[in-house]
Amino acid sequence: MNQQMKQLVESLTPEWTAWRRDFHKYAESGWVEFRTASKVAAKLKEWGYEVRAGKEVVRDEARMGVPSAAFLAQQEKRAVEQGAEQEWLPYFSGGFTGVVGILDTGRPGPTVGFRVDMDALDIQESEEADHLPAANGYVSVNPGMMHACGHDAHTTIGLGLAQVLMAMKEELNGRIKIVFQPAEEGVRGAKAMVEAGVLDDVDFFFSGHIGSGVPLGEIVCGARGYLATTKLDVTYKGYSSHAGGHPEDGKNALLAAASAALNMHSISRHSQGSSRINVGVLQAGSGRNVVPGSAFLKVETRGATSEINEYMLERAVQIIRGAAAMHDVQESIEVVGMANSCDSSSELIPFIRSQAEKLAEVHTVHDFVVAGGSEDATYMLQRVQDNGGLASYLVIGTTLAAGHHNEKFDIDERVMAIAIQTYALCALHAGELEALGRGKSGSQGQDGKITE
Amino acid sequence: MNQQMKQLVESLTPEWTAWRRDFHKYAESGWVEFRTASKVAAKLKEWGYEVRAGKEVVRDEARMGVPSAAFLAQQEKRAVEQGAEQEWLPYFSGGFTGVVGILDTGRPGPTVGFRVDMDALDIQESEEADHLPAANGYVSVNPGMMHACGHDAHTTIGLGLAQVLMAMKEELNGRIKIVFQPAEEGVRGAKAMVEAGVLDDVDFFFSGHIGSGVPLGEIVCGARGYLATTKLDVTYKGYSSHAGGHPEDGKNALLAAASAALNMHSISRHSQGSSRINVGVLQAGSGRNVVPGSAFLKVETRGATSEINEYMLERAVQIIRGAAAMHDVQESIEVVGMANSCDSSSELIPFIRSQAEKLAEVHTVHDFVVAGGSEDATYMLQRVQDNGGLASYLVIGTTLAAGHHNEKFDIDERVMAIAIQTYALCALHAGELEALGRGKSGSQGQDGKITE
Amino acid sequence: MNQQMKQLVESLTPEWTAWRRDFHKYAESGWVEFRTASKVAAKLKEWGYEVRAGKEVVRDEARMGVPSAAFLAQQEKRAVEQGAEQEWLPYFSGGFTGVVGILDTGRPGPTVGFRVDMDALDIQESEEADHLPAANGYVSVNPGMMHACGHDAHTTIGLGLAQVLMAMKEELNGRIKIVFQPAEEGVRGAKAMVEAGVLDDVDFFFSGHIGSGVPLGEIVCGARGYLATTKLDVTYKGYSSHAGGHPEDGKNALLAAASAALNMHSISRHSQGSSRINVGVLQAGSGRNVVPGSAFLKVETRGATSEINEYMLERAVQIIRGAAAMHDVQESIEVVGMANSCDSSSELIPFIRSQAEKLAEVHTVHDFVVAGGSEDATYMLQRVQDNGGLASYLVIGTTLAAGHHNEKFDIDERVMAIAIQTYALCALHAGELEALGRGKSGSQGQDGKITE
C-alpha cells in the first residue's frame, strides 16, 4: 500500500467528514444543487483543476425532470442565503448544476474518468434523537430534502479523490476527469452530461455507490443487470361538473387514469427477458361531489434490455393515449427520467480487485453483484464501452443505520476513505490496463484530444 | 257492433288460424322473410289491393343488421323449397322483404295506416309435448328460428284486416295502407320503410303488439315511454401469438373488449332522463394458450329521449375506439338497429277506446301503458306525427303459455280476431277523427298523392 | 305588514350585518363551530330562550365525518383565542356543536320549528381586492376555512329570528324551536340532531337556503327532488415493495382502488328512478418506483328515493370489498355523510306564499323548485312529516358575487332581513295551519310533551 496516500488520507479525513456533514445539512434535490455544485467547482479550481461547469457539461435538451423556472429561481436564492459560492452560480443558473474537474499530467497515458452524484431526495429528514445527523446538528435544514441515499458522501468522495490525485500528480500519467453529476434520483441527469460529450474521451471509467446492502469492509468490483428504465409523468385534463346535478357534462379524468393504470399493468410479459411496469402514484379529483376533471400519474417502465424497455414504453404510451381517448380527456406525457441497461466490463474486474485488496480496511472483495433496479451512470458506462473503453460500477460497503430512502438513513463515514483510496489506486495503476488493448484514444498521446 | 263484420270474422277465423300456424311452422328471421312476404303479397294482390313490395318500400341504405349475401341467398333457396310464391321473390331478393297493401276508395277521406311485423327470432323452438305447436305439428321446421314473440299472429292480423276492409270497402272513405314490416327484432327494419316514404301520406296510424303482459280480453289504447335505442356490433381484430412462447407479439383483443365493456358501463348517468347501456354479449379468443386475436361484442344504448341516446352512443363509440387504441387492435363498429323514443298521440286514445269498447270479447280497456323497452314502430309514429298526423301503438291482450322470447312461447289465438276487429273499426270510423283538425294531407282529396 | 316587525328589523339590521361579518371572519368548518355555537348559545340565553346544547341535542353515535380528536382539541383552543364564550365550550367539547333555543309561550298552540346551519367549507378564501370581505376586512382568518355557501348568513338569520320572535312574544302561541345545526357540508350533522329527538315535537317546520340561483327579491316556498345520498371514505392498505427489485412482494392498493372506481361507476342504472355514483377523489401511492401500498377514495352514492340510494350503496360496498379481495389488500369504509330524499309538504306552500307576499322586498314568489343535489335538512323534514307534521325547505333569493363553493362567493346581505321576516311571519300565523288538521302534538296543549 502506498505510504504517501495513507498519510494523506489520515490527515484529510477530518476535513472530508466536515464536508459530508455540510452537504448533508444543506441537502439539495435534483437540478437545484446550486450550493453543492458551487462548493465543488470552487474547491477544484482552488486545487488547480481545469473546471468545466454548467451548460458546457450539461446539455440543455437532454435534461429530464427539470423543475419549474419559479422553483429553480427560488432555490437559487435559497442557495445564496446558505452560502453558495456566488461567482459560480451563473454557470448553474436555470438548473445546469453539473461540474467536471480535469487534471492533465501532460504525459502520455489513458484518460481515466470517475463519476459521483450530488443530489438529495424529496424526503423529510427525521429529527428524532436516535438519528445521528439530528443529534449532532447536521440534519437537513431544507424542508422536504434529505441526503437519504448517500450522495453527500459521493460528492465528498469525488472531492477527496481530487485532492489525493492532485497531491500525487507526479505518479500519474495521461488525464484524469472527475464528473460531478446532478439529478441521479429519478435517473434524470446522466444523459445530459453524456450528450454534452463529457465521457467521449474517457478510456477507463469508474463509478459506484456506497452501501446498497454491502457492509463496511467489503467491496464489489462490478455491478451488472441494471434494468433499462424510463420514467413518465402523465397528466389528464378533463372537465369537472357537479356529480349530482350534471354528471353528463363531466369528462372524467379519474376514470381515464384508473383505466390507464389497470391496462398498463396488464401489458404482456416479454419472452426475451425481464420487464417491469409501475404506476407508483395516482392522484385524481378535487371533491367528493365533483366529476374529477384532472388526474396525475407517476409511471415507470423497465426492461432487461433497452429493447424490452422500449417495448414496455411504447405499449404504456399507447395505453395512456387510448385511455384519454376513451374518456375524452387530454393527456400530456413527459419523460422525466431514463437509464440504460448496462453491465460492467468483465475485463476490469481483476484489476479493480487487485487495487481493492491493497487496502487494509477491506477484508472481502466480490467480483459481481446483480443489480435489482436502475442507475443512470449506465449511460456513461455505455458511452465509454461504445468508444472501445472499459467501465465498471462498484459497490463500496458501508453499514447503514436504516435503508436507502428511509428518513433515518445514515452511513458509517469510514466508507469515504475506502472509496477514495480504491478510486485513487485505480487511477495510479491505470497504465496496467493498456495491456488489455483497450483505451485507444488515450494511447494517441499527450494531446488529450477529445474524440468527438 | 257491426253485424256484417261479426259474420265475416266468424267465417274467416279458421282460415286465420291456419295461416298463423303456417307462418309459425315456416318461421323466418329478420330480412329473410322470403316465404312469408311472398304469401302476403300474393294474397293482397288476389284480394284486389295495390301492392308495393321490395326496394320500393324498403330503402336499401337505411336497412340495418342485414345478414351476409351468402346467408340471404341460402335462405331464399330455402324459401323456394318451402313453397314461397315464386313470382314475388324477385322483389325481395337480397333482403328487401317489405310489403305494403293499398286500398283507395276513391272517396275523399284520410289515409289510415296500419303496420304489422313479420320476422321470427333466433331461437330454437321447444319440441316438448307440452308445447302446443310441437304437439300439433306446426313447430318451426327452420332450425334456430322461432316465432317466439307473436309476429306470426301480427302478420295474420294484417292479412285478416285486409280481408275485412276489402269486404266492407263500401263503408270506407279515403285510403287504407297496410304495412308489413321485416326485421323488427333488433329494431332493424322500420327505419328503411320510413325512409322509403311509406308513411309520408298517412294521417292516422295504428300499430301494436299482442300479449306483452296484458291478458286476453284487455286492450291498451296507447303505449308511451319507449326508449330511443341504438344497437351496435363491435369487432376487434388484434394478433394472436403463443401465450407461453411469445406473448409480447400478441395484440390482445380480449383485453380491449374487457376494457371497453367495463368503461362503457361506467358512462355517466344523464341528469335529463333515463339512460341505459348494455354489453349483452362478449366473445373473445380461440384457445387457452393463445393471446386472443379477436373479440366480438353486442352492445346497445338507450335514452329517454333521442338526445340522451345520442349522448350514450357517442360516449360508447369513444370508448370502443379508445379501447382499441389502448391495445393496438383494429375496431369495427356496425349499427345494426335503431329506434326512436316516441309516445302515442293522446288525442287518439278516446277514439281507440270507443272502438275497442264495441267488442264483446273485450272487457277492459286501459288508456296507457309505460313501455319498458324499445320498438321500431316508433319511427313510423314519429314520421306520422311530424307530418301533423296522429299515431298510436296499442297492446292487444292475449294469455301466454310462456313469456316473450321463451322457447315455449305460445298465444291464445283468439287475440287475432280481437285485433282485426279493433283495427277495422278504427278504419271504418276514421272520419270522426277529422274533427280533431288533424290529418290534413288526407283531406286534400282522392288523388292519394304522396307528400314526400 | 306588521308595523312592529318592520321597525324592529330596521333597528336590528346593522347588528345583524355585524354578526354575519364576524361569523364570516371566524369561519369554522363542520364539528368545530366552537366559537360560532358559543356565541349563538350565549345570545339566546341572554334573550331569555331556554337553551339546549351539546350532547343533549347532538347524538354521539349518529354524528358522521367527525375530525380526529387532535384536530378537535386544536380547533377548540383556536376558538378560545378567537373569543369564544368560554362558559359554553364544555357543552361543545369533542365536536358536539349543536344548539337549540326554545321559546314557550305557555299558551296552547303548535310547536313551530326552524333550522339554520353554521359550518364553513374547506376552501381558502380569496384575498383579492374585488372580493368584498377581503376589501372590507372580514375575510376569513382561519386558513382553509371559508363561508362560501352562506351559512354565516343562515346563522345570523336564526339569531335575528330569535330576537324578533322574543320581542313579539305576546303575539305568539304554542312553542318556538330554533335549531342551529353543525356540519351540513358533507351532510354530516342533521341526523345526529334528529336522533337526539330535537324534531320530535315539532308540528310545522321551516328551513331553507339563501341564493341557490334565485336572485334577491324572489322566494321559493318549497324545494323537492332532493336525492338521498351517502358519503363514503374508503381506505385500502396493501403492502409496498420495490417495483424493480421485488414487485411480487407488493400488494397493490392503487390497482384495487382503480378497479373499485371503474366498477363502481359501472353499477347498473335503476329502472325506478335517478341514481348517481361518484368517486370524486382517488389518491394512491407514494413514489414512482414503489408498488403502491395505500390508497384513499372519496365516494358518494345518490338515489331519487332512499331505496335507490340504498341499492347504489350496497352495490358500491360489494365492489369496494371485492376489489380489496382481488388485490389482497385491507379495506376500511367509513360513512361520513348521509341525507334523505324528501319533498316539501305541498299543504304548506300556499301558507308560505301568503306570508312571503306580505313583504315589500319580495316581488316574486315561486311555489316549487326541483333540487339538483342533496341536503341533510331532509332528515328533519322527514321526521316532522313522519310524525304527522308539515315541513318545507325554502329558497330565499339573494344575488351572488360568485357561485356557491367558489373562493369569491359573496351575498347581498339584504337577504337576511327578508328571510327573518318570512320565517317570523310563518311563526306568527302558524295558528292558521291548524285548520289543516295536522300538527296534532301541538294541539295537545302547553305541556310541550315530546311525542316519541
Place this chain on the structure above:
Amino acid sequence: MNQQMKQLVESLTPEWTAWRRDFHKYAESGWVEFRTASKVAAKLKEWGYEVRAGKEVVRDEARMGVPSAAFLAQQEKRAVEQGAEQEWLPYFSGGFTGVVGILDTGRPGPTVGFRVDMDALDIQESEEADHLPAANGYVSVNPGMMHACGHDAHTTIGLGLAQVLMAMKEELNGRIKIVFQPAEEGVRGAKAMVEAGVLDDVDFFFSGHIGSGVPLGEIVCGARGYLATTKLDVTYKGYSSHAGGHPEDGKNALLAAASAALNMHSISRHSQGSSRINVGVLQAGSGRNVVPGSAFLKVETRGATSEINEYMLERAVQIIRGAAAMHDVQESIEVVGMANSCDSSSELIPFIRSQAEKLAEVHTVHDFVVAGGSEDATYMLQRVQDNGGLASYLVIGTTLAAGHHNEKFDIDERVMAIAIQTYALCALHAGELEALGRGKSGSQGQDGKITE
C-alpha cells in the same frame, strides 16, 4: 449399428405406417382414447408384455379436465363401432385410458422407462386435396378431433419400440416399461399416471416429441426450460334481467369476467424468473338486450419454477374470487391441467448423443433445446429424478407440412423408425448408465420391487 435391429426395422416399417394412419383416421381426444388404448393393450399382450391398464395405472382423483359422463359413454360407444378391442374396454370405461407394457428380462439391471402419448386435438381436420391424409383416405372420421400434434406417431413409436425390444429381448437386462399416456393436450393426464406409481421404479426414463421445429435427420438429446403451468376453467353465474326494463335486477357475469381478465393480466411480474398469465377465451352473455347472467373463461398461468407458477395461480384465484364478489355472482374454478417445470438430466445427454449418432439417418445431434411452452411428461421426469434416477425429454426431428395444431399438420413418417431405433438403443445400452452411480433401485435385482 446393430444389424438385427436394422433388419427388424426394415421389415416392420410398413406395419408401423399402417398403424399410424389407422390411429390418425380414428383420432380420439383426451380421456376418450378408447379405441387407441384397446389396440395398444391387445398388441402388447399378444407380443408377451405384462399389461397394466385403466385404474391400475391412472389414479382417478388425479385426472384433470375429464369430459362429462355422457360424453365419455357416447365416445365409448363410438369406439366400439370403430372396431375397439372389446375385451379391453372395461379397463378404460369412464376415461381411464392409460396402458403400461412391462418386459422383465429376469436378469439384473436397471428399469428403463419410455413414455408416449395417445390423444388427438379438438380440431377439425382439413379435407383439402393438398392435405396428404385427406388425399390418401386416412383423414380423421371423428368430427372435431384430429391428430394435429403427432401423437398418432408417438403411439406407433411406443408400439414399434415394444416390438423391437421383445424381438431383441436376449440382449436386454433389467426391466423395460413402456407407458402409453392419455390426455397430454391441456397437460391433463401425466399426473394421474405418476400418482398411480407408474414411474416409481424407473431408473432411466426417456420421452420425447417429434417435430417441434427440428427437421428430419436431427435429434435433440434433452429439452429444458419447460414452464410449470396450471390450466383453469372459470365459470361465473350471475342473474339475467332485461337491460332496458329492469337492469338493476341483473347480476352481471360479463363485467365480473371482464374485471377478472383485466386484473389477472395485471398480476405483478416475479423478480425470480419468468411468469405468464393468459385469459385465452372469454364467452359471456346471451343476448344484446339481456344483462349477462353467465360467463366462462379459459385461463392459464405459467412460471419458470413451480413456486412462481404457484404465485401466479394464487393471485389469479384471488382475483377470480374478488371479481365475483364485486359483481355478486357465483364463481366456480376447475383445475383442468397442470405440468411441472423440469429440466432433462444433463448426465444423460452424452449417452443419448452416443446412441443417436449410431443411426445413419441422423446427421445432426444437438445437446439441448430451450422449450417455450409446457409439457406434462415433466411430472414423470421429476418423479424419476426425485427417486435418484435420470430422465430426459428428446426431440426427434421431422419435416412438417404445417405447424403443430394446424388443420393441415402432417409429418414425414420416416421419423418413426428413427425414434424407435434411438429409444431401442438407449434400452439396449442402459447398462452403461449404471456407471453414473444412479439408478440404484434397478441394481437391486430382478424382483422388480417398487421402491416407494
